[in-house]
Amino acid sequence: MFNLNCSSCSLRLDRPLIMGIVNVTADSFSGDGHARAGLDDALRHAETLLAEGADMLDIGGESSRPGSLPVPEAEEISRVVPLVEALRGCGVPLSIDTLKPAVMRAAIAAGADLINDIAALQAPGALEAVAGSKAAVCLMHMQGTPGTMQAAPHYDDVVQEIMDFLIARVAAAERAGIARERIVLDPGFGFGKSLAHNQTLFRALPRFRELDLPLLVGVSRKSMLGQITGREVGQRLPASIAAAMLAAQAGAHILRVHDVAATKDALAVLSALN
Numbered sequence: 001m002f003n004l005n006c007s008s009c010s011l012r013l014d015r016p017l018i019m020g021i022v023n024v025t026a027d028s029f030s031g032d033g034h035a036r037a038g039l040d041d042a043l044r045h046a047e048t049l050l051a052e053g054a055d056m057l058d059i060g061g062e063s064s065r066p067g068s069l070p071v072p073e074a075e076e077i078s079r080v081v082p083l084v085e086a087l088r089g090c091g092v093p094l095s096i097d098t099l100k101p102a103v104m105r106a107a108i109a110a111g112a113d114l115i116n117d118i119a120a121l122q123a124p125g126a127l128e129a130v131a132g133s134k135a136a137v138c139l140m141h142m143q144g145t146p147g148t149m150q151a152a153p154h155y156d157d158v159v160q161e162i163m164d165f166l167i168a169r170v171a172a173a174e175r176a177g178i179a180r181e182r183i184v185l186d187p188g189f190g191f192g193k194s195l196a197h198n199q200t201l202f203r204a205l206p207r208f209r210e211l212d213l214p215l216l217v218g219v220s221r222k223s224m225l226g227q228i229t230g231r232e233v234g235q236r237l238p239a240s241i242a243a244a245m246l247a248a249q250a251g252a253h254i255l256r257v258h259d260v261a262a263t264k265d266a267l268a269v270l271s272a273l274n
């Protein structure tokens with residue numbers, strides 16, 4: 001059984017945990033022209049996910065979706081830090097989805113427990129930002145960058161290359177002073193991968209357990225599920241649940257999902273009937 005050491009917590013990973021996704025965007029305008037604070041929307045959404053039984057929250061101030069553009073560092077900090085301040089003490093660990101060291105430092109100072117970095121701490125200063133704290137980190141594989149990664153993904157051996165990458169990033173993290181007890185790994189579904197790559201990777205999930213670290217899997221609503229079902233993003237709940245349950249059966253320790261209540265029910269059935 002794995003234990004994950006976060007800033008203020010030691011997470012038991014003896015059953016699949018649900019990480020609920022909270023995106024905080026720029027202040028938007030509602031249909032009637034009134035300003036609606038991105039922060040208020042995000043806070044209400046976080047409270048819904050907590051009521052639904054999320055085991056942790058993943059707060060993101062920059063979209064990592066294919067084709068998305070970077071957000072300036074100061075803007076990302078001004079989106080994420082107030083949310084961390086408002087949610088710290090909510091009873092579950094707070095994860096921050098960022099690849100920027102300055103955002104990591106600010107979020108950790110505000111009370112974040114885990115850094116979820118789709119670039120696996122490769123940005124200059126990122127290893128040091130986490131090493132100088134007690135936060136946990138999720139090291140994810142991505143080929144390319146969010147802007148271009150889906151253009152022409154290529155691998156000779158997708159499973160081996162991703163395992164080798166993750167092994168190298170764990171070594172770099174340990175050299176920087178991040179203990180293994182603080183590390184989670186993620187093959188990064190959809191990040192520079194064709195449907196065939198995602199399928200090969202998914203079927204190989206049991207092999208990632210050989211790395212002897214906890215695994216996080218994020219497939220919720222992703223385009224691979226759209227390719228399989230022909231459904232638009234808003235109609236991918238059944239597909240997301242099926243994929244999350246398969247990931248749980250394959251040994252995933254943390255499931256990153258949009259739909260916490262549905263995932264929680266499905267996990268209850270999985271655990272009661274398998």
Ligand code: 8Y4
Nearest residue numbers: 064065097140186188189218221222223
């Ligand atoms: C609809 C909604 C379609 C969202 C696509 C998406 C992962 C992650 C993302 C993941 C880890 C996303 C930040 C992509 N995916 N972090 N982040 N693992 N660790 N796309 O798989 O949700 S964002």
